[in-house]
Amino acid sequence: MDNQMQVENYKIQKPEVWAGNIGDQEIIDRIKDSEFSRKQIEEGKDYCYFLDKKYYTSNNENSEYVCMAYTLNEPGNLERASVSDVVVEENEVYQIHRISVLRDGVLIDKIPDTRIKVLDSENQSSGGVLSSNKKINITIKDLRLYDVLVLEDSRIKEFTDRDFLRKEFSKYVWVSPDNYWAYGHFKFTFINAREQTIAYKKTFFRNEKGEVLEPEIKFLKQGQCFVIEEPNYINTVDSGREIFPYVDFATESSWKDLSNYIAPLYEEVSNKASLQDFAPNLIEKLEAIADQGEKIQLAIEYVQNHIYYIFDADEMNGHKPQEPSVTYENKQGDCKAKSLLLKVILEYIGVEASVVLVNFNTDYYIKYYLPSLLSFNHAVVKIKYKGEEYFVDATTRDEFGLIENRGFMYFIHYLETKKDQELQVRKPHKFPYYCVDEKVDFNVKGNIGKLNLVTTYKGNRANAMRRYFKSTHKREIIDSWNSFLFYGFNYSNDRNGTDIRNVFKDAEIDVVSDDKKLNEMKIQYTATVDNPYYVDPQNNRFLMYFDRNVIKASARDFMHKDLPFWHSFDSEKYEVNLYTDQKIDTGEKYTVQESTIKNPYFEYSSRKKVTKNGASVYIESNPLVNIEIPQKDFEQFRTDHHTVADSNFGLGIDIIEPGLMNSLKFSFKKRFK
Incomplete structure (x- = not known):
């Protein structure tokens, strides 16, 4: 084997006494195909014949032992097995007990084909991150597709005086495995060798109907073990909507x-x-x-x-x-x-x-x-x-x-x-200020639109916006605003593919003021827009401004069964004024539509003011944040956000085209609407 010299970060040796000892023949005997294994392999998945994991804790060390055998039937898995990294902490030793493959029924020792390098795992020191961690790089030569790889190793973390808290208290969380893998035999053992009693709590385990069971707390005295053992095991958790079952182990305390x-x-x-x-x-x-x-x-x-x-x-x-x-x-x-x-x-x-x-x-x-x-x-x-x-x-x-x-x-x-x-x-929090306070003025004369947008940011938003303006080139900032407005004015639906810089001409953006005591930053964006009207396929003209940031897609799309929705939206205030020298439909539904929402977790209002040549909308959103919304309240919360999305997040006005025929067409449309 290359790099034969033993170093302090890793060793090649037999397992510790608490981990037990398993012989080659027992390994071979445990790697047996079955109807369960064949089904997984036929589905194109890799398969783990067995996984034995043990966690050992004493007042002097925390250690983990793993022995496992799994297939290398997928090229990606073969690549990951051939070159891998193990990161160890200060005073932690990585022990390699066995690296073998079962090939054509023969167990082959691959330690002679293994190259080990010890590298510093400190790639952020310039940012003030100090770490004595080491990265152990393991390269195994001549692994082949359809081999069964057998790995047996341990991580031994002995405590120093600096680890006084770890000496006194134990904390470990076992989380059920990734549901990609199927296991012929799965076993986890927690061994308490400490003088103190360790409590353990099983959480988010489910019954046969998939319902979450009540957590249960039990205790381990010194010398006692906790074991989970499952034959032919696949984790059935719906990972997109459910929390993986876990067991929390901690020294008994309050x-x-x-x-x-x-x-x-x-x-x-x-x-x-x-x-x-x-x-x-x-x-x-x-x-x-x-x-x-x-x-x-x-x-x-x-x-x-x-x-x-x-x-x-x-x-x-x-x-x-x-x-x-x-x-x-x-x-x-x-x-x-x-x-x-x-x-x-x-x-x-x-x-x-x-x-x-x-x-x-x-x-x-x-x-x-x-x-x-x-x-x-x-x-x-x-x-x-x-x-x-x-x-x-x-x-x-x-x-x-x-x-x-x-x-x-x-x-x-x-x-x-x-x-x-x-x-x-x-406690939940209500902002005493508006995180975003924005006023949009769009005035159209003839076929030219003058756009003026003034936004005041406060709190987290002001801090973030300062950093953004400080670190970003001004041309890039303007392009970002142009892109947002391209969708806000609905131009993406009648001139998609157009260079956005040719839509918003002479665009400028500047910081108007920055009050470091109020933590308030005000910016102004201006631009000229040729052909400012959105034109539909029937050649009807509209002025539209809908700010999709107001729509909270994360609330509307949230589907998790176990996690409550975390409410962290900003308070917002918008005023949008769209004016034209053309006559508009002052009774059009979406022009006059208003909304008032009084949800326990947010209040929302959209108010309109309509004249013969334009309209304004005034939007305010005041959320109750830093709170998890209970499931019993969430569907109404979602429904209310759907209401916001139903054209209550902006303004649209319809142009009545000049001419007798257009006036008659408009009157006819209104009569039979």
């Missing part, structure tokens, strides 16, 4: 106990030195500001922009934060360090603040998970100010505004790093 464990760690480091001692220059700047809101803004933006964010993967699995004085002096820190520094600064100016633990990726599942500090992967700051609660991510950049105008952070569950805390649930 949220209150966990908060009492974590609180002293934050308390200890935050009290080691006062802000006056290590940040006199910052204090001078703060005390030069009279307004408390402006002081808060300075504190937030100082930590966000002047303290460099270092994501240290090896430190994130512990919860002991860096001292604020060190963070300030070094001008860098991870999310815990930056959050704690911001908390200390806010408390100095008399603002109540605390560090809270969150997990944006698995926020939905935290309410189902067993209590565990290892369920969180990020820290942010909770601020109480003038009777309101705000949450600030100290690791972000390019965010602005007084605290009430800053962008809103979406998540529901969090744990404060204080004593005697339970898992907390945030």
Whole structure:
């Protein structure tokens, strides 16, 4: 074998005692075709003859063992098997026990044909991501289509002093396998070798009718195992509409106990030195500001922009934060360090603040998970100010505004790093401002249309739009607006294929104003449009403006059975004015149609004003966000969004062509409509 020298990141050896030992003949005996296997292979799928997976946890290590045999009947699977990567953490060792193929009834050892390289797995260090992970690249020569590949390996993660939290607490989530694969024999074993009792919770398992069963919680003492074993197994989950069944394992504890464990760690480091001692220059700047809101803004933006964010993967699995004085002096820190520094600064100016633990990726599942500090992967700051609660991510950049105008952070569950805390649930949120406030004026004289569009963005939208204008070439920005308007005016249906730059002539876009306290950015787009009317196949002319951003397709198309719909739409306000020097049909249905929706989760109104030469529409949408919409309420929510989509998201006016015959045709149409 190439690269024979053993290195610390991987070893070739027999399995650990807890994993057991399986001989070659037993492997061969277990790779037997059956009616079940033949059916899968005939359907063109790869097939796994057996999968034995074991997870072992003690107070000294977390380890996983896998032994499996699967077909290489598909070229894509053969390629993936021939070259693969395994990423190991610091102090984690990848153990290879067996790499073999069963070919023509003979078990062939492929370790001599295996080349192993150890590479650094650090491709983002320039962005402040630090990791001691290693990538083990495994190349197996001479794998052939229709081989059966046998892999047996383990990952052994021994704890260091830095892993004090992993020593004390265990957390593991087993998720049922991908439903592409069929298994002749599937087995998963969880082995508790810890001194502490481990609880486990089975969630989203289903009965024979496909109905979700109530979660059940049981316990494993030291030396006990949990086993799932299935013969001829295919996961029947409808992956597009159902959540995969999973089992959550965690050291038996309560949220209150966990908060009492974590609180002293934050308390200890935050009290080691006062802000006056290590940040006199910052204090001078703060005390030069009279307004408390402006002081808060300075504190937030100082930590966000002047303290460099270092994501240290090896430190994130512990919860002991860096001292604020060190963070300030070094001008860098991870999310815990930056959050704690911001908390200390806010408390100095008399603002109540605390560090809270969150997990944006698995926020939905935290309410189902067993209590565990290892369920969180990020820290942010909770601020109480003038009777309101705000949450600030100290690791972000390019965010602005007084605290009430800053962008809103979406998540529901969090744990404060204080004593005697339970898992907390945030209230739903209503924006005190419009995230988008837009006015469209389109005036047509003769065959020329003058377009003026003014949009004010606030909160998250203002932050995003600043970044967009900062990083994008102006020509590209104008093209983006042109493309949006091409569809908004319905030109895509009567001049599709036309160069959009030739439709919207002399297009310009500029930032009119940018208020960093209000966090409000206003832009203006102007253009001239030749042939401004949309013309249908019968040569009828219309002025139309329908903003499809107002239609929430994700709400109308949502079909998941288990996940509730996550409501995170922005508040929006639009005024659209379409005017012409032609006579219009002032009674046309879609010109005068209005709507009022009062759903528990959003209020929506569309109001019209019609004159003989034009019309205006005033649209307002005020959602209740940061909330999961229960299934019992969702169909009405969907229906109300269908109502919005039924021509209540814009304006259209019909032109009455001049001339006696056209007037008669129009009168006849109105009479018999």
